[in-house]
Amino acid sequence: MSSNPAELRPATADRAALVVSEVRPNLPRTLIALDFDGTLAPIVSRPADARLIDGADQVLRLLVARGASVAIITGRDAETVLDLSGLADLPGLAVAGLYGAQVWRGGRLATTPPPPELTRARSALPELVRAVSSELWIEDKGLSLVVHARGVDEPDAAIDALRPSVEKLAQSLSSEGGLEVHAGRQVLELRLAGFDKGRALREFVDAFGDASDRQLLYAGDDVGDLPAFAVVQQLREAGRRAWAVGVGSTEVTWMPADDSRVDAVVDGPAGLLSLLRGLLGG
Ligand SMILES: [Mg+2]
Numbered sequence: 001m002s003s004n005p006a007e008l009r010p011a012t013a014d015r016a017a018l019v020v021s022e023v024r025p026n027l028p029r030t031l032i033a034l035d036f037d038g039t040l041a042p043i044v045s046r047p048a049d050a051r052l053i054d055g056a057d058q059v060l061r062l063l064v065a066r067g068a069s070v071a072i073i074t075g076r077d078a079e080t081v082l083d084l085s086g087l088a089d090l091p092g093l094a095v096a097g098l099y100g101a102q103v104w105r106g107g108r109l110a111t112t113p114p115p116p117e118l119t120r121a122r123s124a125l126p127e128l129v130r131a132v133s134s135e136l137w138i139e140d141k142g143l144s145l146v147v148h149a150r151g152v153d154e155p156d157a158a159i160d161a162l163r164p165s166v167e168k169l170a171q172s173l174s175s176e177g178g179l180e181v182h183a184g185r186q187v188l189e190l191r192l193a194g195f196d197k198g199r200a201l202r203e204f205v206d207a208f209g210d211a212s213d214r215q216l217l218y219a220g221d222d223v224g225d226l227p228a229f230a231v232v233q234q235l236r237e238a239g240r241r242a243w244a245v246g247v248g249s250t251e252v253t254w255m256p257a258d259d260s261r262v263d264a265v266v267d268g269p270a271g272l273l274s275l276l277r278g279l280l281g282g
Pocket of ligand 1: 035036037038039220221222
């Protein structure tokens with residue numbers, strides 16, 4: 001990895017162009033699976049204010065009109081993302097919410113029932129959070145609890161300070177590992193074990209069909225997307241046509257511009273939008 005971003009820029013643009021040129025000829029047999037926050041929607045201070053980046057709605061509709069299938073895989077509640085994105089009427093759209101603990105398709109939502117330890121975590125978490133900072137706040141997603149540090153002084157330090165006590169809580173409540181703790185972009189999340197974006201993506205790929213001409217494009221911006229990037233890699237090793245795109249930004253320090261876990265790194269949701277637009281042929 002070079003420390004000089006200017007040196008990487010041409011190579012990075014080439015990688016994105018290569019992905020477009022490989023995916024485009026077979027667009028009607030392509031599943032385009034996308035994360036929401038930081039990928040389709042710019043990161044905002046209040047999660048409720050997140051919206052699709054301008055132009056994304058039109059581009060996604062054109063991709064579907066050309067025969068592509070679109071799925072969203074998110075850590076958020078599926079219905080929240082449908083509301084925020086305005087994509088509920090996008091033909092064929094599937095949404096995996098809460099890392100796959102929910103799947104929405106054709107207006108129907110299938111949800112995993114919440115385990116009792118989640119109810120106990122809901123009661124215990126506020127005190128642990130207050131002990132670290134009064135500025136941290138909890139978002140209750142029903143099947144997961146998310147502590148947000150965005151806007152807090154030194155957010156990463158606050159998450160690091162909170163993490164041990166939340167991990168201890170998860171272990172004490174679920175001796176069989178029913179709850180897991182995950183850190184993301186200025187968040188710490190307590191969620192049901194066994195769900196991640198890799199598993200959710202695999203289920204969508206299986207539902208999409210395994211004919212050899214079927215292909216996959218996945219894009220995401222956060223560490224929660226790494227299991228999905230790994231699935232892309234596994235599919236490719238198994239001979240399938242699959243590509244992963246990282247959505248980078250100055251805030252995404254864990255993903256360098258030449259990250260080898262993905263086929264290309266684009267610059268924020270605007271960079272992804274221009275890649276998707278490229279699939280339409282110009
Ligand atoms: Mg994201």
